[in-house]
Amino acid sequence: MTIHTVATTPFAGQRPGTSGLRKKVTEFQQPGYLENFVEAIFLTLGDLTGQTLVLGGDGRYFNRSAIQTILHMAAAHGVARVLVGQGGILSTPAVSCVIRKHGAFGGIVLSASHNPGGPDGDFGIKYNIGNGGPAPEKITEAVYSQTQGLLSYRISDAPPVNLDTIGTTQLEGMQVEVIDSVADYAELMKGLFDFDAIRALFARGFTMRFDGMSAVSGPYAKAILEGMLGAPAGTVINGEPLEDFGGHHPDPNPVNAAELIALMNGPDAPEFGAASDGDGDRNMIVGRGIAVTPSDSLAIIAANATLAPGYAAGIKGIARSMPTSTAADRVAQALGIACFETPTGWKYFGNLMDAGMVTLCGEESYGTGSDHVREKDGLWAVLFWLNIVAATGKTVNQLVNEHWARFGRNYYSRHDYEAVDATAADAMMNALRDKLPTLEGEALGEGMGNYRVSVADEFVYTDPVDHSVATQQGVRIIMDDGSRIVFRLSGTGTEGATIRVYLERYEADPAHHNLETQEALSKLIAIADSVSELRQRTGRQQPSVIT
Ligand code: G16
Numbered sequence: 001m002t003i004h005t006v007a008t009t010p011f012a013g014q015r016p017g018t019s020g021l022r023k024k025v026t027e028f029q030q031p032g033y034l035e036n037f038v039e040a041i042f043l044t045l046g047d048l049t050g051q052t053l054v055l056g057g058d059g060r061y062f063n064r065s066a067i068q069t070i071l072h073m074a075a076a077h078g079v080a081r082v083l084v085g086q087g088g089i090l091s092t093p094a095v096s097c098v099i100r101k102h103g104a105f106g107g108i109v110l111s112a113s114h115n116p117g118g119p120d121g122d123f124g125i126k127y128n129i130g131n132g133g134p135a136p137e138k139i140t141e142a143v144y145s146q147t148q149g150l151l152s153y154r155i156s157d158a159p160p161v162n163l164d165t166i167g168t169t170q171l172e173g174m175q176v177e178v179i180d181s182v183a184d185y186a187e188l189m190k191g192l193f194d195f196d197a198i199r200a201l202f203a204r205g206f207t208m209r210f211d212g213m214s215a216v217s218g219p220y221a222k223a224i225l226e227g228m229l230g231a232p233a234g235t236v237i238n239g240e241p242l243e244d245f246g247g248h249h250p251d252p253n254p255v256n257a258a259e260l261i262a263l264m265n266g267p268d269a270p271e272f273g274a275a276s277d278g279d280g281d282r283n284m285i286v287g288r289g290i291a292v293t294p295s296d297s298l299a300i301i302a303a304n305a306t307l308a309p310g311y312a313a314g315i316k317g318i319a320r321s322m323p324t325s326t327a328a329d330r331v332a333q334a335l336g337i338a339c340f341e342t343p344t345g346w347k348y349f350g351n352l353m354d355a356g357m358v359t360l361c362g363e364e365s366y367g368t369g370s371d372h373v374r375e376k377d378g379l380w381a382v383l384f385w386l387n388i389v390a391a392t393g394k395t396v397n398q399l400v401n402e403h404w405a406r407f408g409r410n411y412y413s414r415h416d417y418e419a420v421d422a423t424a425a426d427a428m429m430n431a432l433r434d435k436l437p438t439l440e441g442e443a444l445g446e447g448m449g450n451y452r453v454s455v456a457d458e459f460v461y462t463d464p465v466d467h468s469v470a471t472q473q474g475v476r477i478i479m480d481d482g483s484r485i486v487f488r489l490s491g492t493g494t495e496g497a498t499i500r501v502y503l504e505r506y507e508a509d510p511a512h513h514n515l516e517t518q519e520a521l522s523k524l525i526a527i528a529d530s531v532s533e534l535r536q537r538t539g540r541q542q543p544s545v546i547t
Pocket of ligand 1: 345347365
Protein backbone atom coordinates (compact mmCIF):
# COMPACT_ATOMS: atom_id res chain seq x y z
CA MET A 1 0.00 0.00 0.00
CA THR A 2 1.42 3.31 -1.09
CA ILE A 3 0.51 6.94 -0.75
CA HIS A 4 0.43 8.57 -4.16
CA THR A 5 0.70 12.19 -5.16
CA VAL A 6 -1.68 12.51 -8.10
CA ALA A 7 -1.39 15.40 -10.56
CA THR A 8 -4.58 17.41 -11.03
CA THR A 9 -5.83 20.71 -12.41
CA PRO A 10 -8.17 23.15 -10.63
CA PHE A 11 -11.93 23.05 -11.25
CA ALA A 12 -13.80 26.33 -11.48
CA GLY A 13 -16.72 26.98 -9.16
CA GLN A 14 -15.71 25.04 -6.05
CA ARG A 15 -16.84 27.87 -3.78
CA PRO A 16 -18.97 26.63 -0.86
CA GLY A 17 -22.43 28.23 -0.71
CA THR A 18 -24.88 28.65 2.18
CA SER A 19 -24.00 25.17 3.37
CA GLY A 20 -20.94 23.59 1.77
CA LEU A 21 -20.30 22.69 -1.85
CA ARG A 22 -23.43 21.39 -3.59
CA LYS A 23 -23.38 20.25 -7.18
CA LYS A 24 -24.94 17.66 -9.45
CA VAL A 25 -23.71 14.12 -8.79
CA THR A 26 -22.38 14.06 -12.35
CA GLU A 27 -20.17 17.04 -11.59
CA PHE A 28 -18.80 15.34 -8.47
CA GLN A 29 -18.15 12.18 -10.50
CA GLN A 30 -15.61 13.89 -12.75
CA PRO A 31 -12.19 12.42 -12.04
CA GLY A 32 -10.45 14.52 -9.42
CA TYR A 33 -13.43 16.77 -8.62
CA LEU A 34 -14.13 15.42 -5.12
CA GLU A 35 -10.43 14.77 -4.51
CA ASN A 36 -9.52 18.39 -5.31
CA PHE A 37 -12.06 19.77 -2.88
CA VAL A 38 -11.03 17.36 -0.12
CA GLU A 39 -7.36 18.17 -0.72
CA ALA A 40 -8.25 21.86 -0.41
CA ILE A 41 -9.92 21.14 2.94
CA PHE A 42 -6.87 19.25 4.20
CA LEU A 43 -4.48 21.94 3.02
CA THR A 44 -6.60 24.59 4.75
CA LEU A 45 -6.66 22.62 8.00
CA GLY A 46 -2.88 22.23 8.07
CA ASP A 47 -1.07 19.62 10.11
CA LEU A 48 -3.51 16.86 11.07
CA THR A 49 -0.98 14.54 12.63
CA GLY A 50 -2.49 12.86 15.67
CA GLN A 51 -5.95 14.34 15.03
CA THR A 52 -9.38 12.67 14.94
CA LEU A 53 -11.99 13.46 12.28
CA VAL A 54 -15.64 12.41 12.01
CA LEU A 55 -17.04 11.32 8.66
CA GLY A 56 -20.54 10.41 7.49
CA GLY A 57 -23.32 11.33 5.15
CA ASP A 58 -27.00 11.03 4.46
CA GLY A 59 -26.69 7.84 2.42
CA ARG A 60 -27.50 9.41 -0.91
CA TYR A 61 -26.08 8.09 -4.16
CA PHE A 62 -22.25 8.51 -4.24
CA ASN A 63 -22.06 8.59 -0.41
CA ARG A 64 -20.21 5.29 -0.08
CA SER A 65 -17.64 5.90 -2.77
CA ALA A 66 -17.01 9.45 -1.55
CA ILE A 67 -16.41 8.10 1.97
CA GLN A 68 -13.81 5.65 0.66
CA THR A 69 -12.06 8.45 -1.23
CA ILE A 70 -12.02 10.73 1.81
CA LEU A 71 -10.75 7.95 4.11
CA HIS A 72 -7.93 7.18 1.69
CA MET A 73 -7.03 10.87 1.46
CA ALA A 74 -7.23 11.34 5.25
CA ALA A 75 -4.77 8.47 5.67
CA ALA A 76 -2.45 10.14 3.17
CA HIS A 77 -2.60 13.36 5.19
CA GLY A 78 -1.53 11.76 8.45
CA VAL A 79 -4.89 11.84 10.26
CA ALA A 80 -4.65 9.54 13.29
CA ARG A 81 -8.25 8.37 13.56
CA VAL A 82 -11.54 8.73 11.71
CA LEU A 83 -14.90 7.96 13.30
CA VAL A 84 -17.22 6.95 10.51
CA GLY A 85 -20.92 6.09 10.78
CA GLN A 86 -21.86 2.48 10.04
CA GLY A 87 -22.62 2.09 6.35
CA GLY A 88 -21.28 5.62 5.91
CA ILE A 89 -24.44 6.97 7.56
CA LEU A 90 -24.51 9.90 9.97
CA SER A 91 -27.16 12.59 10.03
CA THR A 92 -25.86 16.17 10.06
CA PRO A 93 -26.82 16.73 13.73
CA ALA A 94 -25.28 13.35 14.61
CA VAL A 95 -21.96 14.43 13.05
CA SER A 96 -22.09 17.54 15.18
CA CYS A 97 -22.88 15.47 18.29
CA VAL A 98 -20.08 12.95 17.62
CA ILE A 99 -17.48 15.69 16.97
CA ARG A 100 -18.33 17.33 20.29
CA LYS A 101 -18.63 14.17 22.34
CA HIS A 102 -15.35 12.67 21.14
CA GLY A 103 -13.43 15.94 21.08
CA ALA A 104 -12.66 15.50 17.38
CA PHE A 105 -10.73 18.11 15.43
CA GLY A 106 -13.61 18.42 12.97
CA GLY A 107 -15.73 16.42 10.59
CA ILE A 108 -16.81 16.03 7.00
CA VAL A 109 -20.52 15.77 6.18
CA LEU A 110 -21.63 14.37 2.84
CA SER A 111 -25.04 15.67 1.94
CA ALA A 112 -26.95 17.99 -0.31
CA SER A 113 -29.57 18.18 2.42
CA HIS A 114 -33.10 18.50 1.03
CA ASN A 115 -31.97 18.49 -2.61
CA PRO A 116 -33.02 15.37 -4.56
CA GLY A 117 -30.56 12.48 -4.78
CA GLY A 118 -29.75 9.64 -7.18
CA PRO A 119 -27.44 9.55 -10.21
CA ASP A 120 -29.16 12.61 -11.69
CA GLY A 121 -29.61 14.35 -8.35
CA ASP A 122 -27.36 16.44 -6.16
CA PHE A 123 -24.41 15.71 -3.90
CA GLY A 124 -22.66 17.88 -1.37
CA ILE A 125 -19.74 18.09 1.01
CA LYS A 126 -19.23 20.31 4.01
CA TYR A 127 -16.54 20.71 6.65
CA ASN A 128 -17.50 21.15 10.31
CA ILE A 129 -15.09 22.55 12.89
CA GLY A 130 -14.26 21.34 16.39
CA ASN A 131 -17.32 22.96 17.99
CA GLY A 132 -19.40 20.63 15.77
CA GLY A 133 -20.75 23.41 13.58
CA PRO A 134 -20.36 24.39 9.94
CA ALA A 135 -17.03 26.03 9.14
CA PRO A 136 -17.28 29.82 9.22
CA GLU A 137 -16.78 31.85 6.07
CA LYS A 138 -13.09 32.53 6.68
CA ILE A 139 -12.46 28.77 6.45
CA THR A 140 -14.79 28.11 3.51
CA GLU A 141 -13.20 30.99 1.61
CA ALA A 142 -9.72 29.63 2.38
CA VAL A 143 -10.80 26.22 1.05
CA TYR A 144 -12.10 27.89 -2.08
CA SER A 145 -8.87 29.72 -2.66
CA GLN A 146 -6.93 26.45 -2.24
CA THR A 147 -9.13 24.83 -4.93
CA GLN A 148 -8.11 27.50 -7.40
CA GLY A 149 -4.43 26.67 -7.40
CA LEU A 150 -4.38 22.90 -6.85
CA LEU A 151 -1.90 20.90 -8.88
CA SER A 152 -1.93 17.60 -6.97
CA TYR A 153 -3.64 15.63 -4.24
CA ARG A 154 -2.49 12.83 -1.98
CA ILE A 155 -4.27 9.51 -1.61
CA SER A 156 -3.56 5.97 -0.44
CA ASP A 157 -4.11 3.04 -2.80
CA ALA A 158 -5.08 0.65 0.03
CA PRO A 159 -8.14 -1.58 -0.56
CA PRO A 160 -11.58 -0.22 0.42
CA VAL A 161 -12.47 -0.17 4.11
CA ASN A 162 -15.37 -2.29 5.37
CA LEU A 163 -17.93 0.32 6.45
CA ASP A 164 -20.63 -2.11 7.51
CA THR A 165 -19.13 -3.77 10.56
CA ILE A 166 -18.78 -1.83 13.79
CA GLY A 167 -15.18 -1.93 14.95
CA THR A 168 -11.73 -0.58 14.22
CA THR A 169 -9.48 -1.27 11.24
CA GLN A 170 -6.22 0.24 10.03
CA LEU A 171 -5.73 2.19 6.84
CA GLU A 172 -2.07 2.98 6.34
CA GLY A 173 -1.22 4.29 9.83
CA MET A 174 -4.75 5.60 10.45
CA GLN A 175 -7.41 4.01 12.66
CA VAL A 176 -10.85 3.78 11.05
CA GLU A 177 -13.48 3.33 13.70
CA VAL A 178 -16.90 2.36 12.33
CA ILE A 179 -19.40 3.52 14.95
CA ASP A 180 -23.10 2.96 15.57
CA SER A 181 -24.72 5.86 13.66
CA VAL A 182 -27.44 6.44 16.26
CA ALA A 183 -26.07 5.63 19.75
CA ASP A 184 -24.28 8.87 20.70
CA TYR A 185 -27.09 11.00 19.34
CA ALA A 186 -29.82 8.99 21.09
CA GLU A 187 -28.00 9.29 24.41
CA LEU A 188 -27.80 13.07 23.98
CA MET A 189 -31.55 13.32 23.30
CA LYS A 190 -32.33 11.22 26.37
CA GLY A 191 -30.52 13.73 28.55
CA LEU A 192 -32.45 16.72 27.14
CA PHE A 193 -36.05 15.57 27.15
CA ASP A 194 -38.47 13.93 29.55
CA PHE A 195 -38.42 10.47 27.97
CA ASP A 196 -40.57 9.05 30.80
CA ALA A 197 -43.37 11.53 30.11
CA ILE A 198 -43.20 10.94 26.35
CA ARG A 199 -43.16 7.16 26.91
CA ALA A 200 -46.26 7.52 29.10
CA LEU A 201 -47.91 9.56 26.34
CA PHE A 202 -47.41 6.76 23.82
CA ALA A 203 -48.46 4.16 26.41
CA ARG A 204 -51.79 6.01 26.69
CA GLY A 205 -52.34 5.46 22.96
CA PHE A 206 -51.09 8.81 21.58
CA THR A 207 -50.84 8.53 17.81
CA MET A 208 -48.08 9.94 15.64
CA ARG A 209 -46.54 9.65 12.18
CA PHE A 210 -42.93 10.59 11.52
CA ASP A 211 -42.11 10.76 7.82
CA GLY A 212 -38.43 9.93 7.30
CA MET A 213 -38.81 10.81 3.60
CA SER A 214 -36.63 7.76 2.76
CA ALA A 215 -33.66 9.74 4.02
CA VAL A 216 -31.22 9.61 6.90
CA SER A 217 -33.47 10.34 9.90
CA GLY A 218 -35.43 7.06 9.58
CA PRO A 219 -32.98 4.95 11.63
CA TYR A 220 -32.70 7.67 14.29
CA ALA A 221 -36.48 8.09 14.55
CA LYS A 222 -37.08 4.35 14.68
CA ALA A 223 -34.49 3.81 17.40
CA ILE A 224 -35.72 6.71 19.53
CA LEU A 225 -39.48 6.91 18.89
CA GLU A 226 -40.33 3.26 18.35
CA GLY A 227 -37.43 1.84 20.38
CA MET A 228 -36.73 4.02 23.42
CA LEU A 229 -40.11 5.76 23.64
CA GLY A 230 -42.37 2.82 22.85
CA ALA A 231 -44.31 4.36 19.95
CA PRO A 232 -46.00 1.57 17.99
CA ALA A 233 -44.23 0.08 14.96
CA GLY A 234 -45.36 1.98 11.89
CA THR A 235 -45.12 5.36 13.63
CA VAL A 236 -42.09 6.03 11.42
CA ILE A 237 -42.96 5.89 7.74
CA ASN A 238 -40.52 6.01 4.82
CA GLY A 239 -37.92 5.09 7.43
CA GLU A 240 -35.31 3.35 5.24
CA PRO A 241 -32.63 5.65 3.81
CA LEU A 242 -32.59 5.15 0.03
CA GLU A 243 -29.88 6.34 -2.33
CA ASP A 244 -32.42 8.31 -4.35
CA PHE A 245 -34.88 9.02 -1.49
CA GLY A 246 -37.44 6.98 -3.41
CA GLY A 247 -37.35 9.59 -6.18
CA HIS A 248 -38.75 12.24 -3.83
CA HIS A 249 -37.55 15.65 -2.79
CA PRO A 250 -36.63 15.06 0.88
CA ASP A 251 -37.65 18.50 2.08
CA PRO A 252 -40.06 18.55 5.01
CA ASN A 253 -42.51 21.20 3.95
CA PRO A 254 -46.20 20.94 3.08
CA VAL A 255 -45.42 20.73 -0.64
CA ASN A 256 -42.85 17.93 -0.56
CA ALA A 257 -44.30 16.03 2.39
CA ALA A 258 -47.70 15.96 0.69
CA GLU A 259 -48.45 12.40 1.82
CA LEU A 260 -48.07 13.36 5.49
CA ILE A 261 -50.11 16.54 5.05
CA ALA A 262 -52.93 14.60 3.36
CA LEU A 263 -52.94 12.15 6.25
CA MET A 264 -52.99 14.96 8.84
CA ASN A 265 -55.88 16.65 7.03
CA GLY A 266 -57.86 13.43 6.65
CA PRO A 267 -60.40 11.62 8.82
CA ASP A 268 -57.85 9.17 10.25
CA ALA A 269 -55.27 11.76 11.18
CA PRO A 270 -53.00 10.82 14.06
CA GLU A 271 -52.62 13.39 16.81
CA PHE A 272 -49.14 14.47 15.79
CA GLY A 273 -47.19 14.50 12.55
CA ALA A 274 -43.60 15.34 11.73
CA ALA A 275 -41.07 15.01 8.95
CA SER A 276 -37.34 15.47 8.50
CA ASP A 277 -35.13 16.06 5.48
CA GLY A 278 -32.33 14.35 3.54
CA ASP A 279 -29.66 14.76 6.21
CA GLY A 280 -31.91 14.96 9.26
CA ASP A 281 -31.37 18.59 10.23
CA ARG A 282 -34.69 20.07 9.08
CA ASN A 283 -38.11 19.40 10.56
CA MET A 284 -41.76 20.09 10.03
CA ILE A 285 -44.32 19.84 12.84
CA VAL A 286 -47.93 19.07 11.91
CA GLY A 287 -51.09 18.87 13.96
CA ARG A 288 -54.53 17.78 12.83
CA GLY A 289 -55.28 20.11 9.95
CA ILE A 290 -52.39 22.46 10.72
CA ALA A 291 -48.76 22.64 9.59
CA VAL A 292 -46.79 24.78 12.02
CA THR A 293 -44.60 27.34 10.27
CA PRO A 294 -40.92 26.97 11.20
CA SER A 295 -40.90 30.53 12.53
CA ASP A 296 -43.85 29.77 14.83
CA SER A 297 -42.26 26.49 15.87
CA LEU A 298 -39.14 28.34 17.08
CA ALA A 299 -41.28 30.83 18.99
CA ILE A 300 -43.46 28.13 20.58
CA ILE A 301 -40.46 26.04 21.61
CA ALA A 302 -38.88 29.17 23.12
CA ALA A 303 -42.04 30.08 25.03
CA ASN A 304 -42.34 26.55 26.45
CA ALA A 305 -38.66 25.65 26.69
CA THR A 306 -38.51 25.19 30.45
CA LEU A 307 -40.89 22.21 30.19
CA ALA A 308 -37.98 20.15 28.84
CA PRO A 309 -35.52 19.02 31.53
CA GLY A 310 -32.47 20.04 29.47
CA TYR A 311 -33.78 23.62 29.31
CA ALA A 312 -35.45 23.82 32.74
CA ALA A 313 -33.05 26.54 33.87
CA GLY A 314 -34.30 28.80 31.07
CA ILE A 315 -32.85 29.92 27.77
CA LYS A 316 -30.10 32.52 27.45
CA GLY A 317 -31.14 34.05 24.19
CA ILE A 318 -32.61 33.29 20.77
CA ALA A 319 -31.19 33.78 17.29
CA ARG A 320 -33.05 33.64 14.01
CA SER A 321 -32.01 34.23 10.43
CA MET A 322 -33.08 37.60 9.07
CA PRO A 323 -35.83 36.30 6.75
CA THR A 324 -37.35 34.20 9.56
CA SER A 325 -40.49 35.78 11.02
CA THR A 326 -40.23 37.97 14.09
CA ALA A 327 -42.50 35.66 16.15
CA ALA A 328 -39.50 34.59 18.27
CA ASP A 329 -38.57 38.23 18.94
CA ARG A 330 -41.86 38.70 20.79
CA VAL A 331 -41.16 35.69 22.99
CA ALA A 332 -37.63 36.91 23.69
CA GLN A 333 -39.02 40.27 24.69
CA ALA A 334 -41.52 38.65 27.05
CA LEU A 335 -38.78 36.52 28.57
CA GLY A 336 -36.45 39.48 28.88
CA ILE A 337 -33.71 37.83 26.81
CA ALA A 338 -31.88 38.92 23.67
CA CYS A 339 -32.94 37.97 20.15
CA PHE A 340 -30.26 38.11 17.43
CA GLU A 341 -30.89 38.46 13.71
CA THR A 342 -28.27 36.73 11.55
CA PRO A 343 -27.81 36.07 7.84
CA THR A 344 -29.23 32.88 6.33
CA GLY A 345 -26.96 29.92 7.10
CA TRP A 346 -26.56 27.90 10.27
CA LYS A 347 -22.87 28.78 10.36
CA TYR A 348 -23.76 32.27 11.62
CA PHE A 349 -25.24 30.87 14.85
CA GLY A 350 -22.06 29.09 15.96
CA ASN A 351 -20.26 32.06 17.53
CA LEU A 352 -23.37 33.14 19.44
CA MET A 353 -23.83 29.66 20.89
CA ASP A 354 -20.13 29.23 21.69
CA ALA A 355 -20.15 32.57 23.51
CA GLY A 356 -23.16 31.48 25.58
CA MET A 357 -25.29 34.30 24.17
CA VAL A 358 -28.08 32.11 22.75
CA THR A 359 -29.61 28.73 23.50
CA LEU A 360 -32.17 28.39 20.71
CA CYS A 361 -31.76 29.13 17.01
CA GLY A 362 -34.14 28.84 14.11
CA GLU A 363 -34.72 29.53 10.47
CA GLU A 364 -37.73 29.81 8.22
CA SER A 365 -36.26 27.03 6.07
CA TYR A 366 -37.56 24.37 8.48
CA GLY A 367 -34.51 24.55 10.71
CA THR A 368 -34.60 24.63 14.51
CA GLY A 369 -31.91 23.76 16.99
CA SER A 370 -30.11 24.60 20.19
CA ASP A 371 -26.68 24.68 21.75
CA HIS A 372 -26.81 20.90 22.41
CA VAL A 373 -25.00 20.63 19.05
CA ARG A 374 -23.94 23.22 16.47
CA GLU A 375 -26.27 22.19 13.64
CA LYS A 376 -29.98 22.44 13.30
CA ASP A 377 -31.61 19.25 14.40
CA GLY A 378 -34.80 17.75 12.98
CA LEU A 379 -35.53 14.97 15.45
CA TRP A 380 -34.55 17.20 18.40
CA ALA A 381 -37.32 19.63 17.40
CA VAL A 382 -39.81 16.77 17.10
CA LEU A 383 -38.85 15.49 20.57
CA PHE A 384 -39.13 19.02 21.98
CA TRP A 385 -42.68 19.26 20.67
CA LEU A 386 -43.53 15.81 22.02
CA ASN A 387 -42.12 16.88 25.40
CA ILE A 388 -44.31 20.01 25.34
CA VAL A 389 -47.40 17.98 24.34
CA ALA A 390 -46.68 15.43 27.08
CA ALA A 391 -46.12 18.10 29.74
CA THR A 392 -49.15 20.24 28.89
CA GLY A 393 -51.62 17.62 27.65
CA LYS A 394 -52.42 20.03 24.80
CA THR A 395 -52.73 19.33 21.10
CA VAL A 396 -50.56 21.01 18.46
CA ASN A 397 -53.60 23.07 17.48
CA GLN A 398 -54.18 24.28 21.01
CA LEU A 399 -50.53 25.14 21.53
CA VAL A 400 -50.39 27.15 18.30
CA ASN A 401 -53.68 28.98 18.83
CA GLU A 402 -52.92 29.82 22.44
CA HIS A 403 -49.50 31.12 21.38
CA TRP A 404 -51.09 33.39 18.78
CA ALA A 405 -53.66 34.61 21.29
CA ARG A 406 -50.89 35.58 23.67
CA PHE A 407 -48.26 36.97 21.29
CA GLY A 408 -50.21 37.74 18.10
CA ARG A 409 -49.84 35.89 14.80
CA ASN A 410 -47.08 36.44 12.26
CA TYR A 411 -48.59 35.36 8.95
CA TYR A 412 -45.63 34.09 6.99
CA SER A 413 -44.85 32.56 3.62
CA ARG A 414 -41.88 32.01 1.32
CA HIS A 415 -42.27 32.04 -2.46
CA ASP A 416 -39.48 30.29 -4.36
CA TYR A 417 -38.75 30.74 -8.04
CA GLU A 418 -36.40 27.90 -8.91
CA ALA A 419 -33.96 27.44 -11.79
CA VAL A 420 -34.42 31.01 -12.97
CA ASP A 421 -31.97 32.40 -15.51
CA ALA A 422 -29.07 33.57 -13.31
CA THR A 423 -28.46 36.76 -15.27
CA ALA A 424 -32.11 37.79 -14.99
CA ALA A 425 -32.10 37.04 -11.26
CA ASP A 426 -28.95 39.11 -10.71
CA ALA A 427 -30.39 41.96 -12.76
CA MET A 428 -33.56 41.89 -10.66
CA MET A 429 -31.59 42.03 -7.41
CA ASN A 430 -29.40 44.87 -8.74
CA ALA A 431 -32.44 46.86 -9.83
CA LEU A 432 -33.95 46.37 -6.37
CA ARG A 433 -30.72 47.56 -4.73
CA ASP A 434 -30.78 50.67 -6.93
CA LYS A 435 -34.36 51.39 -5.88
CA LEU A 436 -33.76 51.13 -2.14
CA PRO A 437 -32.85 54.78 -1.46
CA THR A 438 -36.11 55.98 -3.01
CA LEU A 439 -38.37 53.51 -1.19
CA GLU A 440 -38.17 54.74 2.38
CA GLY A 441 -41.29 56.69 3.31
CA GLU A 442 -43.11 55.58 0.14
CA ALA A 443 -46.73 54.45 0.27
CA LEU A 444 -46.40 51.32 -1.81
CA GLY A 445 -48.76 50.09 -4.47
CA GLU A 446 -51.57 52.55 -5.00
CA GLY A 447 -54.77 50.67 -4.22
CA MET A 448 -52.82 47.73 -2.85
CA GLY A 449 -53.08 48.55 0.81
CA ASN A 450 -52.03 50.89 3.49
CA TYR A 451 -48.37 50.05 3.60
CA ARG A 452 -45.76 52.72 4.07
CA VAL A 453 -42.10 51.74 3.90
CA SER A 454 -40.16 52.48 7.06
CA VAL A 455 -36.88 50.73 6.16
CA ALA A 456 -35.57 49.66 2.77
CA ASP A 457 -32.06 48.28 2.86
CA GLU A 458 -29.79 45.38 2.19
CA PHE A 459 -29.05 43.31 5.28
CA VAL A 460 -25.48 43.55 6.59
CA TYR A 461 -24.46 41.51 9.62
CA THR A 462 -21.65 42.25 12.01
CA ASP A 463 -20.95 39.24 14.17
CA PRO A 464 -21.08 40.46 17.78
CA VAL A 465 -18.39 37.97 18.81
CA ASP A 466 -15.64 38.13 16.17
CA HIS A 467 -16.87 41.31 14.46
CA SER A 468 -16.69 39.73 11.00
CA VAL A 469 -19.00 41.41 8.52
CA ALA A 470 -21.31 39.67 6.03
CA THR A 471 -22.73 41.93 3.32
CA GLN A 472 -25.45 41.48 0.67
CA GLN A 473 -27.55 39.18 2.86
CA GLY A 474 -30.96 40.03 1.42
CA VAL A 475 -32.93 43.07 0.35
CA ARG A 476 -35.56 44.02 2.91
CA ILE A 477 -38.54 46.28 2.66
CA ILE A 478 -40.00 46.81 6.11
CA MET A 479 -43.36 48.54 6.45
CA ASP A 480 -44.33 50.85 9.27
CA ASP A 481 -46.53 48.16 10.87
CA GLY A 482 -43.59 45.71 10.93
CA SER A 483 -44.75 43.75 7.87
CA ARG A 484 -41.82 42.74 5.68
CA ILE A 485 -40.88 41.66 2.21
CA VAL A 486 -37.41 40.16 1.78
CA PHE A 487 -35.71 39.18 -1.47
CA ARG A 488 -32.71 36.84 -1.55
CA LEU A 489 -30.94 34.55 -3.95
CA SER A 490 -30.56 31.04 -2.56
CA GLY A 491 -27.06 29.75 -1.87
CA THR A 492 -27.99 26.06 -2.02
CA GLY A 493 -29.45 25.55 -5.50
CA THR A 494 -27.54 23.68 -8.19
CA GLU A 495 -29.37 24.91 -11.28
CA GLY A 496 -29.54 28.54 -12.45
CA ALA A 497 -30.66 30.85 -9.63
CA THR A 498 -33.40 30.42 -7.06
CA ILE A 499 -35.12 33.63 -6.03
CA ARG A 500 -36.70 33.56 -2.60
CA VAL A 501 -39.35 36.08 -1.66
CA TYR A 502 -40.20 36.06 2.05
CA LEU A 503 -43.44 37.67 3.23
CA GLU A 504 -44.51 38.50 6.75
CA ARG A 505 -47.46 40.32 8.28
CA TYR A 506 -48.18 40.71 11.97
CA GLU A 507 -51.72 40.50 13.29
CA ALA A 508 -52.37 41.13 16.98
CA ASP A 509 -56.14 40.65 17.02
CA PRO A 510 -57.22 37.03 17.69
CA ALA A 511 -60.42 37.74 15.73
CA HIS A 512 -58.18 37.82 12.63
CA HIS A 513 -56.02 34.80 13.35
CA ASN A 514 -57.82 32.34 11.12
CA LEU A 515 -57.23 33.76 7.67
CA GLU A 516 -55.76 31.62 4.93
CA THR A 517 -52.06 32.56 4.81
CA GLN A 518 -51.77 33.55 1.12
CA GLU A 519 -54.98 35.54 1.45
CA ALA A 520 -53.67 37.30 4.54
CA LEU A 521 -50.48 38.18 2.64
CA SER A 522 -52.09 39.03 -0.70
CA LYS A 523 -51.37 42.78 -0.57
CA LEU A 524 -47.73 42.19 0.28
CA ILE A 525 -47.47 39.61 -2.50
CA ALA A 526 -48.77 42.14 -5.01
CA ILE A 527 -46.37 44.81 -3.74
CA ALA A 528 -43.43 42.38 -3.91
CA ASP A 529 -44.22 41.61 -7.51
CA SER A 530 -44.58 45.22 -8.55
CA VAL A 531 -41.48 46.50 -6.73
CA SER A 532 -39.24 43.72 -8.05
CA GLU A 533 -40.76 43.39 -11.54
CA LEU A 534 -40.12 39.71 -10.94
CA ARG A 535 -42.60 38.46 -13.49
CA GLN A 536 -41.41 40.64 -16.36
CA ARG A 537 -37.76 40.08 -15.56
CA THR A 538 -37.87 36.29 -15.12
CA GLY A 539 -40.84 35.35 -17.28
CA ARG A 540 -42.25 33.42 -14.31
CA GLN A 541 -45.93 33.89 -13.67
CA GLN A 542 -45.98 32.11 -10.33
CA PRO A 543 -43.62 30.64 -7.76
CA SER A 544 -42.28 27.09 -8.23
CA VAL A 545 -42.89 26.35 -4.56
CA ILE A 546 -44.89 28.17 -1.90
CA THR A 547 -44.24 27.25 1.70
C1 G16 B 1 -29.09 25.34 4.42
C2 G16 B 1 -28.56 26.21 5.51
C3 G16 B 1 -29.67 27.01 6.13
C4 G16 B 1 -30.43 27.77 5.07
C5 G16 B 1 -30.90 26.84 3.98
C6 G16 B 1 -31.48 27.58 2.80
O1 G16 B 1 -29.93 24.37 4.96
O2 G16 B 1 -27.92 25.47 6.51
O3 G16 B 1 -29.11 27.87 7.06
O4 G16 B 1 -31.52 28.43 5.64
O5 G16 B 1 -29.82 26.10 3.50
O6 G16 B 1 -30.47 28.38 2.26
P1 G16 B 1 -30.68 29.15 0.91
O7 G16 B 1 -31.87 30.04 1.14
O8 G16 B 1 -29.41 29.90 0.69
O9 G16 B 1 -30.99 28.13 -0.16
P2 G16 B 1 -29.77 22.85 4.53
O10 G16 B 1 -30.81 22.13 5.32
O11 G16 B 1 -30.01 22.85 3.05
O12 G16 B 1 -28.37 22.50 4.89
